[in-house]
Amino acid sequence: MLAYTMLQNFFPHEITTPIKHYSKKLLNFFYPYITITFPEYEADDDFQRSSSYASIKRYLNTLSSAQAKHLQASVAPDTDAVVLAMASNSSEEVADVFENIKLWWSSGETQPSSQTITFGPQEADKRFFSLTFHIRHRAAVCDRYLKHVLEQGKEIAVRERKRKLFTNSRENEGGGGSHFLRRRLWSEVVFDHPATFQTLAMDPEKKKGIIDDLTNFSESKDYYKSVGKAWKRGYLLYGPPGTGKSTMIAAMANLLQYDVYDLELTAVKDNTELRRLLIDTSSKSIIVIEDIDCSLVVTGQREKKEKDEKKEEEEKDPMKKMMMMGKEKKESEVTLSGLLNFIDGLWSACGGERIIVFTTNYVEKLDPALIRRGRMDQHIELSYCGYEAFRVLAKNYLDLEEHDLFGRIRELLGETKMTPADVAENLMPKVKGEDKEGCLMRLVEALVKVEEEEKLMAQKLAEEEEEEEKKKKENGVAENEQASSSRDGVVILNGA
Ligand SMILES: Nc1ncnc2c1ncn2[C@@H]1O[C@H](COP(=O)(O)OP(=O)(O)OP(=O)(O)O)[C@@H](O)[C@H]1O
Ligand SMILES: [Mg+2]
Secondary structure: OHHHHHHHHHOOHHHHHHHHHHHHHHHHHHOOEEEEEEEOEOOOOOOOEOHHHHHHHHHHHHHHHHHOOOEEEEEOOOOOOEEEEEOOOOOOEEEEEEOOEEEEEEEEEOOOOOOOOOOOOOHHHOEEEEEEEEHHHHHHHHHHHHHHHHHHHHHHHHHHOOOEEEEOOHHHOOOOOOOOOOOOOOEEEEOOOOOOOOOOOOOHHHHHHHHHHHHHHHOOHHHHHHOOOOOEEEEEEEOOOOOOHHHHHHHHHHHHOOEEEEOOHHHOOOHHHHHHHHHOOOOOEEEEEOOHHHOOOOOOHHHHHHHHHHHHHHHHOHHHHHHHHHHHHHOOOOOHHHHHHHHHOHHHHOOOOEEEEEEEOOHHHOOHHHHOOOOOOEEEEOOOOOHHHHHHHHHHHHOOOOOOOHHHHHHHHHHOOOOHHHHHHHHOOOOOOOOHHHHHHHHHHHHHHHHHHHHHHHHHHHHHHHHHHHHHHHHHHHHHHHHHHHHHHHHHHHHO
């Protein structure tokens, strides 16, 4: 520096400038380190935050909180946790080691050069990270280390974020956009459901099978790629109301740390909107369509025909037609083929790592095309509460693993059909401090009551069947008599 000042003092500008230039080049030639800069905003778009900057920031947070002396604290909007990051422009470096290569990270800010008016982020806001390493590691850093940093950063983001529950509804139409003018398709809330597979009451072996299937799916990115299959899986959950279908979806999301998209099909205008909704979902998510049998035309052609006939009738009547005009606009035009396309069309592969779940109370009503293997890979029946499921509920609700009444309950559960929801309701203490035996007794009484009702129902059904049979027989006798009397008539006639 001193040499430069002396040069400037003694020699004219025309001579000093090239000397400076070439000495810098010479220094660069012998300087054996490379520095890569990662700006916060995309180079060609001042409004677009760089995703790599965010990933690097997360990756560095762990290194910084252990090494740096100047830290910046902030509260992450999604997690409520205090995050410590390297303070920008603190001229501090944090070191990292990868495959025995030493690297140094630092953060900085571009200082505003002059007072300028800008529509993008202020120049002072233009932060960046710099990575410095020896020139001989160029290939390893560019090929592997950077990939490692970005992947780790993304993983940390998934781990730390609060998961979301997204819903679509017609109210969203024309609403404020998340990205300037773009219409928001999904509205979101924090997903905070406490259900886990541990608290889900069902046969333990079946439960283990589902957990294994899910974890295997989430870890099989490379496998799906190698067999040329889109990285997604379909589950059909069916069974009577209150058997835990929705609870299982929450448990799935909690197990895999996925977001949940609760898709209300009847609120989707048409196939195009359905596709747009799909494209707007992120990976690591479960897309749920509850009560699929109640949604649209998926129950096959029969209902569609009935609907068409009804529509024709209404169109003939001008009064009815007028009344229907307002309503019709709201009716969804999503078709079965649109839905099939949603599940396994070309668009469904965008993003990957998605689980699609359908639930229904009436599996037999569904169009076979919708639930064939490959679309819905796993069909899971959730049924009435068995003894093993009851034990899980007893542990959850009463913290009981054994009790004298368990034998009687086992017997009763074998003979009756009670949903886990009803069993849970009976087990739940009704007043604070209610004793556990009292809760179990309430369940026993409820089971006995259900058993009696079922017996009465069966008796009634048998009686009705008997009555029907009797009627059939009587009708048969009457018809026979009529036939023989008419034959008699013919004989008489012929005889005449
Ligand atoms: N298998 C289960 N394990 C634990 N709790 C259950 C189970 N089944 C039902 N429950 C309890 O009953 C309530 C209702 O269950 P859930 O909403 O999951 O039933 P569902 O099968 O989705 O019913 P629907 O067909 O009416 O949607 C839940 O709040 C849950 O606490
Ligand atoms: Mg449900």
